[in-house]
Amino acid sequence: MSEFQKISLEECAERLLAMERPQIVMHVHPDGDTVGSAAALARALLSIGKEPILLCDDPIPERLCFLTEGLTVGTPEKGRETLAVDVASPAQLGSLREILTGELAPRLQIDHHERGERFADTLIAPDAAAAGEIVFALLTYLEGAGKIPSLSKETLTCLYASISSDTGGFRFANTTADTHRIAASLHERGVDAAAINRLLFASHSESELRAEAMVISSIRTECDGALAYAAITLSMREKEGLPLDAFETAVDIVRSLRTAKIAAVLKESKAQSFKVSLRANQADVASIAAQFGGGGHKLAAGCTIKAEDAEKAWEMLAPYLKKALLPDENS
Ligand SMILES: [Mn+2]
Structure with a gap:
């Protein structure tokens, strides 16, 4: 081009x-x-x-x-x-x-x-x-x-x-x-x-606030809190009647965890297809997103992962995120 x-x-x-x-x-x-x-x-x-x-x-x-x-x-x-x-x-x-x-x-x-x-x-x-x-x-x-x-x-x-x-x-x-x-x-x-x-x-719909509550209660951490993530499945959303776009700020909520150096949100948009949002303080998450056919900015990127369930999707993604954490673990 x-x-x-x-x-x-x-x-x-x-x-x-x-x-x-x-x-x-x-x-x-x-x-x-x-x-x-x-x-x-x-x-x-x-x-x-x-x-x-x-x-x-x-x-x-x-x-x-x-x-x-x-x-x-x-x-x-x-x-x-x-x-x-x-x-x-x-x-x-x-x-x-x-x-x-x-x-x-x-x-x-x-x-x-x-x-x-x-x-x-x-x-x-x-x-x-x-x-x-x-x-x-x-x-x-x-x-x-x-x-x-x-x-x-x-x-x-x-x-x-x-x-x-x-x-x-x-x-x-x-x-x-x-x-x-x-x-x-x-x-x-x-x-x-x-x-x-x-x-x-500072202006949210009721769905957005309910989505926020769901994200907060779903946060998991690994690596002493340096890695924080939340997975929102289709069945979780359906149970509460929440549309996907109510979760637009989900990754910002997860990244606000004080210990988090990398934050991830996995949203099942349709069955077995997870939209992944990544945020980092230092690590290059764009190159991780690229591994899964996605892209974005160095500190803010996204991709889609096809997997049977949220655990499998996380198992595919987590090794890359943990590796990206290593360089600044000693600093
Ligand atoms: Mn712009």
Whole structure:
């Protein structure tokens, strides 16, 4: 896929302005970054009379719908120009990957993932904590150049939400001085940071809270607590009537165990198929996920393991995690 170029911010801005009816693609299992970044772009483009729509293979989670209010989330349409934001590889497009070939093929990929598979000319900034940081740079550049009007409160809110979301409320290791500078600038321009953060992090459905209770009561540890995990089977979920997406934050709960250096959650999504989420303080869990055909960031990755039951799935995964723990056991 080396036929694609890395492009500059200025070039990307020009190409964006040249689009008349853009469709902005988000990644599957949409998070605050992909939704906030795409929605901010769409709002800025609407402000200059363009007709953008948003695309995602999955529904937008209820708690993120405040970002897309008033925008159109649709399906691919002929005659539109496609761009993708916060999408690292074709696999993250889900069934929308079928637009990769043909007239709807993406023309721009705006992303911050270091590892990925390029599928369009790319504006990439691997040091950015969120795709929202890149979109912030892009939109403030266009604003400064007088090419778009002053960013609306809604647009600024989307940008703040995308950055706060991908940094876990400015707590994760990807948070940089630049991240805080951008957040400060958004604060100065009037975003209601407290309200946004409450919607992102402190607002749960009843199912999500019940799921949280189930995860907490299922936590197991090995290696003196350095390895913490929870397995949620199909029958456990069915008994409580809990959908899979209620367990989105499960791995963050497990990783909050003070002794944990690596945290894992195994969720049986359909019979004998376990979605695995991995988090680490230091160890490279992306390479472990890759052993099972998955991927992600060094400290946050995921994969799917086919196994008869949760114990078998754990037996397949555990040796890799224990090995990854060894190097820093002595430190
Ligand atoms: Mn992101």
